[in-house]
Every structure is written in structure tokens, then in C-alpha cells.
Amino acid sequence: MSQHGVSGNPEPPIPTGSSSPKMKISPKLNRWSMGRALRSGGVKLDRPIRRTDNTHFRQATESNETEEDDKKTSAIDVEITAGKSIYLISDGTGWTAEHSVNAALGQFEDYSVNRGSSVNTHLFSWVEDEEKLIEIINQAAKEGAMCFYTLANPLMAKSAKQACDQCGVLSVDILGPIIEGIASHLGVSPSGLTRGAAGRVKTLNDAYFKRIEAIEFTIKQDDGTLPENLSKADIVLVGVSRTGKTPLSTYIAQKGYKVANVPFVMGVEPPRTLFDVEPRKVFALKIQLVVLQAIRRTRARTLGVDTQAENNYSGIDPVRKELDFASRIFAENPGWAVIDVTNKAIEETAAVILRLYHDGRDSTTSVPCISQRY
Amino acid sequence: MSQHGVSGNPEPPIPTGSSSPKMKISPKLNRWSMGRALRSGGVKLDRPIRRTDNTHFRQATESNETEEDDKKTSAIDVEITAGKSIYLISDGTGWTAEHSVNAALGQFEDYSVNRGSSVNTHLFSWVEDEEKLIEIINQAAKEGAMCFYTLANPLMAKSAKQACDQCGVLSVDILGPIIEGIASHLGVSPSGLTRGAAGRVKTLNDAYFKRIEAIEFTIKQDDGTLPENLSKADIVLVGVSRTGKTPLSTYIAQKGYKVANVPFVMGVEPPRTLFDVEPRKVFALKIQLVVLQAIRRTRARTLGVDTQAENNYSGIDPVRKELDFASRIFAENPGWAVIDVTNKAIEETAAVILRLYHDGRDSTTSVPCISQRY
Numbered sequence: 001m002s003q004h005g006v007s008g009n010p011e012p013p014i015p016t017g018s019s020s021p022k023m024k025i026s027p028k029l030n031r032w033s034m035g036r037a038l039r040s041g042g043v044k045l046d047r048p049i050r051r052t053d054n055t056h057f058r059q060a061t062e063s064n065e066t067e068e069d070d071k072k073t074s075a076i077d078v079e080i081t082a083g084k085s086i087y088l089i090s091d092g093t094g095w096t097a098e099h100s101v102n103a104a105l106g107q108f109e110d111y112s113v114n115r116g117s118s119v120n121t122h123l124f125s126w127v128e129d130e131e132k133l134i135e136i137i138n139q140a141a142k143e144g145a146m147c148f149y150t151l152a153n154p155l156m157a158k159s160a161k162q163a164c165d166q167c168g169v170l171s172v173d174i175l176g177p178i179i180e181g182i183a184s185h186l187g188v189s190p191s192g193l194t195r196g197a198a199g200r201v202k203t204l205n206d207a208y209f210k211r212i213e214a215i216e217f218t219i220k221q222d223d224g225t226l227p228e229n230l231s232k233a234d235i236v237l238v239g240v241s242r243t244g245k246t247p248l249s250t251y252i253a254q255k256g257y258k259v260a261n262v263p264f265v266m267g268v269e270p271p272r273t274l275f276d277v278e279p280r281k282v283f284a285l286k287i288q289l290v291v292l293q294a295i296r297r298t299r300a301r302t303l304g305v306d307t308q309a310e311n312n313y314s315g316i317d318p319v320r321k322e323l324d325f326a327s328r329i330f331a332e333n334p335g336w337a338v339i340d341v342t343n344k345a346i347e348e349t350a351a352v353i354l355r356l357y358h359d360g361r362d363s364t365t366s367v368p369c370i371s372q373r374y
Numbered sequence: 375m376s377q378h379g380v381s382g383n384p385e386p387p388i389p390t391g392s393s394s395p396k397m398k399i400s401p402k403l404n405r406w407s408m409g410r411a412l413r414s415g416g417v418k419l420d421r422p423i424r425r426t427d428n429t430h431f432r433q434a435t436e437s438n439e440t441e442e443d444d445k446k447t448s449a450i451d452v453e454i455t456a457g458k459s460i461y462l463i464s465d466g467t468g469w470t471a472e473h474s475v476n477a478a479l480g481q482f483e484d485y486s487v488n489r490g491s492s493v494n495t496h497l498f499s500w501v502e503d504e505e506k507l508i509e510i511i512n513q514a515a516k517e518g519a520m521c522f523y524t525l526a527n528p529l530m531a532k533s534a535k536q537a538c539d540q541c542g543v544l545s546v547d548i549l550g551p552i553i554e555g556i557a558s559h560l561g562v563s564p565s566g567l568t569r570g571a572a573g574r575v576k577t578l579n580d581a582y583f584k585r586i587e588a589i590e591f592t593i594k595q596d597d598g599t600l601p602e603n604l605s606k607a608d609i610v611l612v613g614v615s616r617t618g619k620t621p622l623s624t625y626i627a628q629k630g631y632k633v634a635n636v637p638f639v640m641g642v643e644p645p646r647t648l649f650d651v652e653p654r655k656v657f658a659l660k661i662q663l664v665v666l667q668a669i670r671r672t673r674a675r676t677l678g679v680d681t682q683a684e685n686n687y688s689g690i691d692p693v694r695k696e697l698d699f700a701s702r703i704f705a706e707n708p709g710w711a712v713i714d715v716t717n718k719a720i721e722e723t724a725a726v727i728l729r730l731y732h733d734g735r736d737s738t739t740s741v742p743c744i745s746q747r748y
Contacts, residue, residue, distance in 0.1 A: 093725035096477040103470040104552040107564035123744040146559040172555040178478040181546040185520040190481035215621045247589045250624045351467035351499050370497040
């Protein structure tokens with residue numbers, strides 16, 4: 001399983017042209033020919049197919065059906081599913097369902113890695129009428145899929161539960177228990193309004209504009225540009241090339257923080273304005289030498305640079321020297337938090353940084369936390 | 375409530391220095407004065423305090439304690455909570471809890487908007503030992519908070535449930551039911567491993583690098599730069615200034631798509647390479663005239679431009695002309711999907727775009743969906 005749970009965004013989508021994991025087999029494609037299809041690498045009945053990359057299925061093993069077998073099933077309209085399916089149904093964007101299920105799938109990495117099985121998720125967003133809802137659930141039943149749903153409209157949530165129960169589809173209401181919990185805690189009823197419904201509060205409020213401003217600031221400040229603006233950043237990331245400064249910056253910016261990043265390059269003095277920034281706002285990214293070297297080698301090959309340039313960029317000695325150079329500057333600035341990004345996902349490093357950023361300011365206990373007000 | 379549910383990222387954090395929503399009231403602020411404060415609308419016991427802005431609490435009124443009152447309560451160390459609190463506890467990044475609870479809070483906008491009440495969330499991430507867990511839950515009990523948790527470790531989840539029940543703290547397990555559902559569907563047990571645990575699969579896989587590449591591509595392509603690369607984009611956004619191209623691009627890029635955006639400026643011919651892009655990849659953003667004008671006026675004031683420049687940018691005539699100019703180009707390219715972004719949050723528009731992008735390719739039903747494989 002290539003997906004890593006707990007938080008963050010999903011992995012890149014399946015490329016065009018190879019994204020339908022289900023194949024409908026006509027009655028004419030009988031069991032024998034299905035066996036052929038299996039042998040030739042297409043298809044498995046109700047068992048997932050492992051793809052060696054994003055675009056091709058790996059070969060499945062041969063089978064030895066006889067003509068007799070053929071007769072038994074030739075009239076059956078068989079649907080073959082390449083991998084177990086999970087349906088996500090939302091009357092809004094569907095991102096909550098996607099996010100939560102991705103997180104949970106992180107608990108089943110073994111399923112794909114060691115068993116060679118795969119899981120397909122199908123996200124249905126803006127499902128706002130019952131007819132569409134029932135159609136999707138019927139399809140889930142046919143496909144042997146399970147359903148997760150996040151339906152703000154309580155009538156729709158009730159219908160989803162009933163329809164899934166009737167069709168024998170395993171279902172989990174993701175949003176319902178959370179809404180119920182909050183309703184009980186606040187002592188008020190939920191609005192039941194879907195996203196974008198007329199009664200919902202206007203989206204374009206101050207907080208919204210602040211978030212957009214943060215994103216735009218962050219993009220402009222990427223890669224050490226406009227050092228004169230460093231003082232305006234909430235968070236400044238420093239580190240050598242390929243420590244993830246850019247993706248980290250944009251990820252954190254989405255959460256409403258203005259982020260600037262400054263690359264540390266061997267022998268190049270960082271901009272003086274960096275040292276005027278309040279040290280608790282600066283986060284220094286470190287990474288293990290061999291891991292960085294491997295990442296850089298991949299990068300150099302992707303870029304197609306010549307051997308000389310590749311060696312300068314990803315040779316063990318230049319990489320070590322640059323890391324040492326960065327470490328020295330880190331050491332000269334003991335107020336900077338040094339974060340090890342080795343083998344960490346963007347979401348993980350972001351969580352570490354934001355916890356430190358808020359530490360000592362939000363916490364109501366001795367345990368640090370990030371507080372927000374709504 | 376400024377937060378809008380179903381999906382997306384949270385609103386910007388509370389600025390430094392004003393982020394602690396809880397005030398500790400000294401024993402000298404006795405019962406009577408608390409009553410006064412309650413009446414005057416400032417401090418409410420177990421009821422939220424409304425802040426007029428992000429940085430200052432509204433003034434509480436004067437008090438006229440008598441010595442008698444003092445005696446009754448002087449020994450009581452009263453804690454007053456400014457707003458109802460929600461604790462989010464995770465043994466990972468905590469983003470799943472934050473995301474889901476934000477989505478659910480979208481159902482309680484009325485609570486803040488019409489009642490002037492607020493909700494505070496406190497996100498505790500990387501809570502990996504029981505002692506810390508119990509400390510947080512005890513604090514929740516003291517503060518009258520409720521708890522949501524996403525604990526991959528089943529023993530920790532069990533402890534959380536028990537501790538909350540014992541302390542009388544309302545609690546909801548967000549991740550547990552989702553993991554159970556998937557386990558039952560796949561017929562395998564969850565690993566129980568927290569994020570970053572030794573047994574978890576390596577983060578830096580192909581999908582991960584692809585996502586980083588998408589983010590970096592997107593940043594480089596922002597605002598019409600490098601038109602020669604438009605053909606390499608998965609998605610191209612076009613629209614006039616302030617239709618949200620940049621935040622939309624980075625949001626979609628986080629999901630692993632390479633996004634380019636091209637601004638349409640009155641009288642300036644878009645780059646020729648735009649018209650070579652496969653039309654189904656191009657999304658044209660439109661917006662209502664008056665809404666755009668208001669957004670631009672705010673923007674111009676933020677930038678502090680002079681009156682002449684402000685009029686050119688946000689005057690009703692120039693804005694209308696520019697929108698007409700863009701509409702004409704949209705009309706000349708009927709293969710482009712035109713998306714109305716008026717009053718839509720970034721997450722919403724992104725959901726609309728990605729559904730269209732995947733339409734007709736992933737769907738197993740007549741209802742469009744976004745499919746992914748793990």
C-alpha cells in the first residue's frame with residue numbers, strides 16, 4: 001500500500017487511461033476466457049491485482065479450465081473487480097471521508113506490501129439527492145464494496161444507512177458521531193445544511209482572506225527569494241537542497257501560516273535578514289547523509305544533468321560538506337529548532353514544526369498543543 | 375464560527391500572544407463579581423466568551439465585591455473557560471482529528487454567528503504514552519472539555535475511552551470505527567502501528583516523490599510563468615486576477631496533480647501554448663462581477679496602491695470589461711469547463727474541478743467519482 005495514513009493528503013491519482021479498476025466482462029467472455037485473461041495478466045475474480053507501477057498490471061498465474069467449465073458460466077454476466085473497493089460518499093466535497101479513510105488505510109499497509117493486494121477507493125462528492133445515493137449504494141452492493149459516508153443532511157445519512165443495510169453493504173458513518181458529540185457538548189442542534197447550502201455562513205470571511213494571503217506570501221518567498229520579507233513570515237524554514245522546504249512550506253501555508261524558506265548552499269552566506277528573524281520562528285531541517293544522497297541522485301537523474309554536475313550535487317563528499325556547512329550555521333544559532341526530516345512525510349514534519357511553533361503559548365497542560373478558536 | 379466544515383484545512387491560527395483561551399481567575403474574583411461579569415456579558419462560567427477581534431478579550435465590567443462574598447469563595451480556585459473546549463488527541467500528526475472536527479464544526483456555525491459563542495480546539499499530537507494521555511484527559515475533565523481521539527495503537531484507544539468514561543468526559547473515537555470497518559471488509563487485522571513506528575512502510579516511495587514533483591512544478595508555473603511547460607500540466611487554471619488561481623493550484627498540487635495557472639488580463643493575448651493544451655485539462659474560473667469587485671477593492675487597499683491604480687483594478691467598469699474579455703476567450707474554447715468560484719471555498723472549487731477531471735474515466739456508475747488505488 002503506497003498510502004500512509006494518519007493525516008495529510010492522498011497520494012497522486014492513478015494516471016489517465018488506467019484509472020478504472022473494474023472491468024465489466026460480457027457474457028461472451030466465459031470462464032475459460034476469463035482464465036486466459038487471468039493468465040495474460042488482466043484479471044482476478046474478487047481478488048486484487050498488484051500493479052508493478054501505476055500503469056500496468058502484473059502477470060497473474062495461469063489456470064486450466066476446461067470447456068465443461070465454460071458451459072456452466074457462459075450466460076453469467078460476471079463483473080470482475082481488481083482489488084477490494086471502498087466507496088466514499090459525501091454531500092459536500094468528500095475531502096473529510098477521503099482524508100479519514102486514507103489515514104485508516106495506513107493501518108493496512110501489510111495488505112498490499114506483503115500480500116500483493118490492492119484497495120481502490122471511489123470518492124463520490126456532492127451527492128445531494130437520494131436517487132443518486134441509492135444508485136451508488138446499489139453499485140457498491142454489486143461490486144462487493146463497502147461504504148463510508150459523510151452526509152451533513154441527516155435524512156440522507158439515514159437513507160444511506162438503510163440502503164446499505166438492505167443491500168448487505170458494510171457501512172460506516174464518519175461524520176455523524178462527530179457531529180452528535182459536538183451537538184451534545186455544545187447543547188445545540190447541528191444545522192443539517194450541506195456545504196454551499198443557502199443557510200451556510202459566507203465563506204469569504206477574514207480568516208479566509210488571511211489564509212489566501214498566507215499561501216500567496218509563501219509562494220512568493222519560495223527558495224530564498226525576497227529576503228527582505230523574511231521578517232514578515234510566521235515561520236522560516238532553512239536547510240540544504242532536497243530537505244523538503246518547498247512542499248513543507250506550501251503544506252503549512254494551507255493551514256494559514258506565512259512561510260518563507262531559505263536554501264543553504266555550500267559556501268554561500270545566507271541573507272543577513274535571516275539572522276534578524278526571531279529565532280523561535282526559524283526551523284532548521286536536517287537529514288541523514290545517505291538518505292539525502294539517494295534523494296539527490298534520483299533528482300539529478302530526473303533533471304538529466306551531466307555526470308560532473310551530478311557528482312557535485314549528489315556525490316557523497318559534496319553532500320557531506322554541504323550538510324556540515326549547514327550544521328555549523330545551525331549550531332551558531334542555538335535558538336533555531338533543528339528538525340530531522342529523514343524518512344518523514346511532509347505532514348509529519350509539518351506536525352512537528354507546528355507543535356513546536358505553538359509550544360508554550362497555547363497549552364493548557366504541560367503537554368504542548370495547537371489551539372484554534374472558531 | 376468562522377470555520378467552514380466538510381473538508382479542507384483549518385482557518386489561520388490565532389495570532390501569537392492571544393492564543394490561550396482559558397483564563398485563570400484568582401480566588402479574589404469571587405462569586406458575586408463573577409455573577410456581575412456574567413450579567414454584563416463579559417465572562418461566563420462554563421459558557422464561552424466572545425472576543426470582538428482576534429487579539430483582545432472584551433472588557434469585563436467592574437466588580438463590587440463585599441468582604442462577605444469574598445469569604446465564601448476565597449478558597450476556591452475557579453477556572454473560567456472562554457468558550458467551550460474540544461480536545462483532539464492523536465498518537466500521530468493529529469491532522470485527521472483536526473480535519474474531521476473542523477468539518478463537523480461547519481454544522482454549528484449558528485453557535486458562534488448568532489449566539490456569539492466560540493469553540494476552542496486543542497490539538498495534541500504524538501501522544502504516544504499513557505501517562506501523557508491521562509494527563510491530557512484529566513485536564514479536559516477540569517476544563518469541561520470533550521475529547522476526540524485518533525489513536526492507531528489500540529491499547530491507547532482503549533485507555534482513552536476508559537479514562538474519559540471515568541472522568542465523565544464525553545469522548546468520540548474518530549479512527550477506530552473506520553479501521554474496524556476496513557479490517558472487516560478486507561478480512562485482515564490492522565497493524566496498530568503509529569505513524570513513524572519502525573514497522574510502518576517507508577514513506578519515501580514513488581508516489582511520494584511524484585507528489586513533491588507536482589508541488590514543485592505547480593509553484594514554478596504560478597501566475598503564467600513558463601508557458602512552454604503548459605503541456606506538461608495535468609490541470610491548467612485560467613481566469614482574471616482574484617479568482618483564486620494560486621491558492622487553488624497549490625491545494626490541488628498537494629493532492630498530486632501538476633497544476634499551471636494562466637492569468638487573463640484585459641487586452642493581453644494568453645500564451646499560444648495554452649490553446650495547444652488538451653481542452654479537458656483546462657478549467658476556466660468565472661466569478662460574479664460585484665463579488666470580484668469587492669475582493670479586488672480589499673486587495674488594492676491591502677497593497678496600498680494609489681487611487682488611479684485602484685480604480686483601474688477594482689472599478690466596476692474595468693472589472694466588467696476584463697470579465698467580458700475572459701468570457702469571450704472561454705466561449706471561443708468550448709472544450710474548457712467553466713467553473714463559477716463565486717463565494718466558494720478553495721476546497722469546494724477543488725472538489726468540483728477534480729470531479730470533472732476524473733469524470734468519464736474512473737466512474738463505475740453513471741455518477742462521477744474520483745478513484746484511487748492503494
